[in-house]
Amino acid sequence: MTGRHAVPEAIPQESPAPAAAPAQEAAPGFSGRLTAPLLIGSLLNPLNTTMISTALVAIGHHFVSRLLLGIGTSAAYPAAMAVLRDESARIGRATPRSVLARLSFAALGSAAVGPTLGGLLVMAVGWRGIFAVNVPVALVAFGAALLWIPADPPRRRAADGGTPRLGLDPLGIGLFTAALTVLVFFLLDLAHPVWWLLAPFAVLTAALVRWQLRRPDPFIDLRMLAGNAALSRTYLRHGASYLLIYCVMYGYTQWLEEARGYSSGHTGLLMLPMSVAALVCSLLGARTKGIRGPLTLACVLLTVGAGVLMFLSGDTPLAVLLLAGACFGIPQGLIGTSNQAAVQAYAPAEVIGSAAGLQRTAQYIGAITASSLIALAYGQSAGDHGLHLMAGVAAVLGVLLIVLTVTDRALRGRT
Known part of the structure; x- marks a missing residue:
């Protein structure tokens, strides 16, 4: 969603910070x-989506199907x-890179330990x-958040003095969810593709595009994406990269258990x-200023x-x-931090929440x-x-990713 928040005026300080103190340490916030x-x-x-990788065979023995609960x-x-x-708006300065690095490390760290932790828990x-x-x-996260x-922050008053409406787009949310759901059902069984699902997907997508272009405060700002090719390429690159990474998360671990006969615990240790x-x-990627390298x-x-x-x-x-x-572990760490930095650099500040959400959407479509x-x-x-066969397709996609990254002029000189 692209809800706007009012930017309050700078808060005057009672006394100036000492001249020798670094700016970031003297400033409040974060x-x-x-x-x-x-x-x-x-x-x-990320912890949930990777822990399950070493438990797919065990879960498959108990279900005909799986339901991944990921809304919250x-x-x-x-x-x-x-x-x-x-x-950032409250205190009048940009989010420090160290804070973004910690956020990225929390997601990547949990994703990294997920396969091993999942295997040990199953065992x-x-x-x-x-x-x-x-x-x-x-529960800990819920209590800490409260x-x-x-x-x-308080929202701006409407021109008539009334309380403004929330920047929600229920129809846009519904159309996007429906289109994505139909696409997921089509992708889940490419061995026996249900071709007629492409028709409702096309209709829902067309309706979504039409509605988002007409709405002044859309759920997905398509005009911003169309005019921001660097951000759109970041989503494409992120989704394709994680397609390869999840082939290993799910495909390689499944092969280790079914073809090599390892248990879930041993597979977790192998990962x-x-x-x-x-x-x-x-950690290294979070400390690196460049993106392209x-x-x-x-x-x-x-x-x-x-x-x-x-x-x-x-x-x-x-x-x-x-x-x-x-x-595959090395690129997993570098891709997450670098693409997060790219989204932070290319996305307008007022829509950073929805921009980050679209990055995760691209990741899970992959x-x-x-x-x-x-x-x-x-x-x-x-x-x-x-x-x-899976590795051959992944290798071709890897070559295409190299070309997409090397030829992206927007990445040159970016920090």
């Missing part, structure tokens, strides 16, 4: 109490970005443990090098990792299996497409042939 609930809330969604957790990250935007208490772990974390996140590499590189390196490593997967088989040494996971690719490659059971 305290640990403000950022703590944002960090805790933001880690829930998906809202946490864009809401956090909107809170930081309001704090210790069963697959239900990966869902139960949400309860204490969510205590430490300030109330929303530990990937988790450690992602954690370390997310880390993204290019990440895309090259994604392609290399896909190439390694093409040569794995039932008798591949354990060391090579560990190396394959690590090849995840859904990855699950469809895995199903198409594996069929009824994961095997070497299916893994090689």
